[in-house]
Structure formats: structure tokens, C-alpha cells
Amino acid sequence: MNVLLNETHDPELTSWLVSANRAGQDFPIQNLPFAVFRRAGSDESYRGGVAIGDRIVDLAALAAAGVFEGEAAVALAACAAPALNDFMALGQRAWSALRLSLSRALREGSPMADLVKPCLVPQSDAEFALPARIGDYTDFYASIHHATNVGKLFRPDNPLLPNYKWVPIGYHGRASSIGVSGQRFLRPCGQTMAPGAEHPSFGPSQRLDYEMEVGIFIGQGNPLGSHIALDRAEQHVFGLCLLNDWSARDIQAWEYQPLGPFLAKNFATTISPWIVTLEALAPFRVEWTRPVEDPQPLPYLASATLRREGAFDIQLEVWLQTERMQREGQAETRLSHTSFRHAYWSVSQMVTHHTVNGCGLQPGDLLGSGTMSGPAADEAGSLLELSAGGKQPLVLANGEERRFLQDGDTVTMRGYCERAGAARIGFGAAVGQVLPAGDRGSADA
Amino acid sequence: MNVLLNETHDPELTSWLVSANRAGQDFPIQNLPFAVFRRAGSDESYRGGVAIGDRIVDLAALAAAGVFEGEAAVALAACAAPALNDFMALGQRAWSALRLSLSRALREGSPMADLVKPCLVPQSDAEFALPARIGDYTDFYASIHHATNVGKLFRPDNPLLPNYKWVPIGYHGRASSIGVSGQRFLRPCGQTMAPGAEHPSFGPSQRLDYEMEVGIFIGQGNPLGSHIALDRAEQHVFGLCLLNDWSARDIQAWEYQPLGPFLAKNFATTISPWIVTLEALAPFRVEWTRPVEDPQPLPYLASATLRREGAFDIQLEVWLQTERMQREGQAETRLSHTSFRHAYWSVSQMVTHHTVNGCGLQPGDLLGSGTMSGPAADEAGSLLELSAGGKQPLVLANGEERRFLQDGDTVTMRGYCERAGAARIGFGAAVGQVLPAGDRGSADA
Known part of the structure; x- marks a missing residue:
């Protein structure tokens, strides 16, 4: 053992x-x-x-x-x-x-x-x-397959930005709109700029998407001005959950330069109720590896322990049930399946990088891994990737098509660990449903 | 009256x-x-x-x-x-x-x-x-002069991005590292990529800066899924304070694509202790205007009330006292001076835009205006602008030079409103000091 x-x-x-x-x-x-x-x-x-x-x-x-x-x-x-x-x-x-x-x-x-x-x-x-009062929520971008898939849509010749293999890219998200499994939210409205249009228009997002992520709950934090060394980073992690970082791609495309996603993301984020501890996940640790042709991490992001057992082999699945499927009593259908082991940056690297400038983490803070996509096309963690930016619709078993999410769609994320010689460790589910934008109201009505 | x-x-x-x-x-x-x-x-x-x-x-x-x-x-x-x-x-x-x-x-x-x-x-x-438990902190980018000044450093021919005049650009910041006036923080360490270098290096930031902003405290919030209409937005604002969004420009330049600033900003943010209510500021309301050649805002961001009295004429000043000035008993020196009236986006527009997708604000949430720079060169709210990206050092009264902040520097932001026929309304000060990076320690030492 x-x-x-x-x-x-x-x-x-x-x-x-x-x-x-x-x-x-x-x-x-x-x-x-x-x-x-x-x-x-x-x-x-x-x-x-x-x-x-x-x-x-x-x-x-x-x-x-x-x-x-x-x-x-x-x-x-x-x-x-x-x-x-x-x-x-x-x-x-x-x-x-x-x-x-x-x-x-x-x-x-x-x-x-x-x-x-x-x-x-x-x-x-x-x-x-929610299992904790989440003081701050940070979302990373730890799947190189996702970063590459998305980059190809915008920059076919140069999909990956020069910093990706050096920096565990992250940004701050909105804590107050994180909800627990079962969350139902209104399709967000916002500004979008149609291709070739002269000015933006306002209305419900037409390119609503999910993002399959792993959530990381911080246990013990660190005081402002201190940092957490790589080999101590996992001791600051209470456990992992499933996370759906709902995203409005059309709002995102128009708003995100130069300061990153904002209204495209902060209308809803759904996590699974159960936090699986790192101790429970110990039998599913695997080597953290990186292609030999890639640059190896700077010293503060590298260690022998990381390489030996810094990754987790967690199976991640996305399932969809449309309103019609629900009405007709049809079961949900699986859209994709990958493993958290493909993350380019480990849990420990994300924690260490987050604090290397002295930023203080607090108990109950939540980190998202970023969309987890695997190396194969059917391992993509978002519709944006599965539909090639909305150009190739997915045809579901009942004949319905999806480029992006429709009103009434229920998205379920599931996670589990399985291997011979160890008990199965499951994460339960993170379920969320899209409601029509028309139901929104004024706070002062 | x-x-x-x-x-x-x-x-x-x-x-x-x-x-x-x-x-x-x-x-x-x-x-x-x-x-x-x-x-x-x-x-x-x-x-x-x-x-x-x-x-x-x-x-x-x-x-x-x-x-x-x-x-x-x-x-x-x-x-x-x-x-x-x-x-x-x-x-x-x-x-x-x-x-x-x-x-x-x-x-x-x-x-x-x-x-x-x-x-x-x-x-x-x-x-x-801190005057409130800050659940979420959002930073905007509401000064077109700042956006243009910074844009020119990167894109001389095309300084302003196409979305700027349409979208009140904002992004999420870190709530846990916000401190009250008197905050002293360690110079942040991080990854930077030197011009022409083959790979990044790690160490203390060499381009540490301040940003002069106005902070906006939310009073009554709005439930997730609702929005706040423009003409009700100010009723949700408790008051304004001064805010220094300390920024490590070299870390920012390397990390910020594609998801925005992260470690370049989240090591410290300093606000003034006093929140001046909007009611106190009523005598200093001014028209919110926009050049006629610019696009006018989309309907959800426009109203007659906004145009009549949507801006605030608040004088904003940045003062610097170096360690040597302090040692030699010399008074601080003023680096710049502008007015909040030059903001391209108003307080009400920032609040309304923030919620237009259904994002819920909560009492005590803090919004930053973004760096406030005025139309003239000496009205810039950051050293990055005043020193033309570090190329033209500022010469201080005692002969010292500054391109960016040095260890021991104390930055003081002040704000006040003055006009004939009204009492002076002051904001007090937001004071912060840079300590050497060497003092940082491990959270687990």
C-alpha cells in the first residue's frame, strides 16, 4: 500500500x-x-x-x-x-x-x-x-486541451498563448452566484456583437454553454503576505467537488477584452453538494506528467512528490436532458467523458501559484480547475468545443440538435474514481437547469 | 435648491x-x-x-x-x-x-x-x-483616458478596444486582500517575462504601481436573477470611498491573457476608512456627458436623470512620500490630480450593467471605478501612465526619480468636493506602504 x-x-x-x-x-x-x-x-x-x-x-x-x-x-x-x-x-x-x-x-x-x-x-x-461560505472564488484554466480547442476557434495557426505552459492561468469569479446542485437560473441577457454588425445589441444570450470543472475547497488558509509551498499545498485543500461554470459565449466574446470574462460567467455557477476529501481520493493518485518537449515548470511549481502522485484520476461526465426528453420520459444522454488526470496544472500547483504573490486564501474559498477537456474530440468539457464553435450541431438520440443550450435543458455533471483493487469513490452530481430569460424581473418592481 | x-x-x-x-x-x-x-x-x-x-x-x-x-x-x-x-x-x-x-x-x-x-x-x-464584510469585489475600467493611455503603450495606432464605448468593462477582484488605510504589504513576487527573454523568471515585481480609484459600496442588493434598472441604481449605492488598486505591471503583462489580471492585483487593495454617502455628495452632482461623436449608450444604460446629474465632481489626488523623504522629514509630494467627473461610465451605469445578466449584488459588496485619469497628462491615476510605461521617470522635488514604486514608498490618495455655495465634503485618505519582498514567509514555516 x-x-x-x-x-x-x-x-x-x-x-x-x-x-x-x-x-x-x-x-x-x-x-x-x-x-x-x-x-x-x-x-x-x-x-x-x-x-x-x-x-x-x-x-x-x-x-x-x-x-x-x-x-x-x-x-x-x-x-x-x-x-x-x-x-x-x-x-x-x-x-x-x-x-x-x-x-x-x-x-x-x-x-x-x-x-x-x-x-x-x-x-x-x-x-x-452550499457546503461553505465561499469568501472568494477563483477559476483556473488548467486543461491544455480546452485552452487549445478554444484557442483554435479564434487563432487557428496559434491556438495556445505563450504564457500557457508557464503560468497556471486563473482569474477571479463571482462568489455570490454559486449555487448547489439543483440550481435553476434564467438565461442571462447582455450585450453581444453579431458578426458584421455595426453596433452591439442587447438581449438573451444565444450561445449559452456549460463548462465541466473540478472544484477545489480550501481547508486551512494562509495569512496575507505569506505563500504556500508546493509540497504543503495539498494540506491546505479540504477536498474536491464537481463544478459547472455556466458561460454565455456571445456575451463573453464581446466583453472579455482586456480584463477577462465578467457578465458571461457571473450569473450562475453550480457545484455538487458533496465534497470528496483528498484522503478519500488517495487510491486514485497518479503521476503528474508533462510532455518532454514542453517546458518544465519553474522551481516553485515543481517537486518530486508532484511528479510521483500529483494528479488525480477522476472520471468526469456531462449529461444532458432536454425539455422534450423530460416530457417524453426519455433518459438523459451523455455528451462527453474525460479524466481530471489530463489537467496540465495540478491541484497543488494551482494553490501554490495562487499564493506566490502573498495572496491569502481562507477556509471555504473555492477554486475551479477550468473546463476539463481530454485529448480526444469527444472528451471536450463544453458545447463550444463539441460543436466547433456552434458550427457542427450535436445530434442527440431523439433527433434533437444542440449547438448551445436551449431553455429547459438540464445539464448534469458526474464524477467518480474506479480501478481494480480499490473501492469506487463517487462525487454524486451537479445538476442545473436553464430557464427562459423572459422570467427575469426588476429588483425594484 | x-x-x-x-x-x-x-x-x-x-x-x-x-x-x-x-x-x-x-x-x-x-x-x-x-x-x-x-x-x-x-x-x-x-x-x-x-x-x-x-x-x-x-x-x-x-x-x-x-x-x-x-x-x-x-x-x-x-x-x-x-x-x-x-x-x-x-x-x-x-x-x-x-x-x-x-x-x-x-x-x-x-x-x-x-x-x-x-x-x-x-x-x-x-x-x-473595513467598513463592511465585502462579499464580492468588482473592479471596473470607467476612465476612457486611462484606457486610452494604457492602450497606447501596447497598441499606439489603435489604443481603445472596440467594446470600450459600449460596455462598462469590469472584472472580478479579490475580496480577501482588501485592507483599510494604513495597509502595508510586501512587494509581490511572481512570474515575469523580460523583453527578448526565452523563458519567464521568478522574483519580486520590478514594476509595482498604484491605481487611483473610487470605491462604490452597495447598500441594498438584488436577488440573483433580477436586475437593477438605471434610474433605481443609485438607490442601491450606500456611498463612495477612495480605493488604491495596487498593480504589478510586469506580472500583469505576462499573466493577463486571455482571462485578465490575477496575481498582478490580488496581493493588496487599500480603501479609505470613510464612506461618503451619495446624499452627502448631492451638491456635487454634475451632468453625465459624452462626446457627441461617440456612440450613445444602449437603452438600458441611458436615461434623462443620468444626463442631468449622473456624474460626481470629486477631486482625486495621489501623493507620494518616499522612504528618504520620510527619513529626512520632507513632506509628501503630489503626483497627480483629476476629477471623478471625467469617468466615461457613471456609478449608476456600473451598477446596472453589473446586474443586467441577473447577477445578484449584496449589501457591502464593493465596486471599484477603475483607475481614474483625466484628459490632461498630469491627471493620470497611475505611474504606468505618468512615466509613459516606465520610459520617462518622474523627478521628485528632492531629486529622487520614480518609474515605479520603490520599497518604503508610501502612497496616499485623497478626495474632496469643493464649490462655491456648498460646504467642502472630504473623503479623508487611503494610505498604503510598500514593504520589501524579502520579508515574505511560508504559511507553514
């Missing part, structure tokens, strides 16, 4: 909760991801929860039951809050202590089973909130 | 506090700006305060004294908190009610003088915190 693995990763572990042991589901006892939830439609307080099979361990109830001791009990108490920021701030030892105690309590034969059972809530009864 | 003016604007008003009546100072009874403060070095709670002359009215103490009634009392109670977000959320009627009550209580002859006097704290004894 890898030194990063411990008893919580043992693929032979099973739970006394039968649904946790079913093959192919997302939440076996080796996963134990965190969310914030309450019973749907209730006026209960939101609190932390951990997924196990088809249930959620209510961490506030578990804390009240006084089941754990020591560092795990301290960590558990922090999870009773309506946001996980305080738990995230406790750091890796506390996260790990709670994971170990939960793993032991949920195992087949655990003497604690009868204490834990009353703290289980069916996932089907739950509604979720 | 303009319909926007009321008894609180009367230039004849004086206060029983003598220092408030001195000519040329920033805080006469017609101003009454808000901050969050406590006695320096104490462990008191931070709370709201209003500047009057050389004192601060301690709003928590005033609330405890129970001096006001009705809407003003409700507003005052909200100001006792360590951040003004709740007060900002109350809206214009509440802000105005409190302003009127404070104005009456502070006036010469007020029967409340003896109740208010024990609530005064000398400004010289105070330390300040």
Missing part, C-alpha cells in the same frame, strides 16, 4: 448499512464525503452530513449523541454548524481523525451501529446548501 | 463641535461619512462611527444612550455592529433618517449636544477596520 493509504481505504471494508455495500454506487464506506443539508421543505437548521450508501449521517445529531472522543469529537462538533468553514479551518489532522472515527462507526460489526442509526437521514429526503 | 438637497446640505449649518467648522477640513456637519473603528490598541469591539471635525461619533455608544427615535433609532442600532452590512441593507430611507438625526444632534444649539458629547472619540485615537 501507498504511504498515503490507511485502514479507511481498505477495499474489503463493508458497512452495516446495506446500501453502502452495493456495487457501482457513489458512497461506499471508503468515501465519506461531506455536505451541508437539512430535511427538504423543513425549517430545520442546515448542518454538516456525510454520505454513506443512500443515507446521510447527520453530523449535528451525531455530535449531540456524544459518540466520539478527542480530536474526532472536536472536528465533529465543528460539523454541526450550517457551513463547514470552521471544520475546514481545523486542518488535515482533524479531518482525518473524524474520517477514521466515522469509518469505524459505520463498519460492519461496529459496536457503535445502534448509536449511529438514529442519526441517518435518507438522501432522498434531503435538500442541500 | 436641487430637489435632492435638504436641510442637511445647508452650507450655513455649523456644529457645536468647533473643529467641524474649520475651513478646509474634510468632515463638516454637511458630510457625516461612515466608518468602522475602535480605540487604537484596545480590545474594544469595532463599531460604526461618523466623522465630525476631528472626532468620531461612536454610534454604538450613541445607540446605547437611546438618543434617537423611529427609523433613525433602528438605523443607529444597526451601526453598533462591527461591520455596516446590516445598516447598508436597510436602504436609503434609513440612511437618510439617521443622517438627518445626526445632523440635528450635532448642530450649533442642539439640545442633544450634552448627550452626544460623551460619545465622541478623537480620530487621532482611533484605528479602523
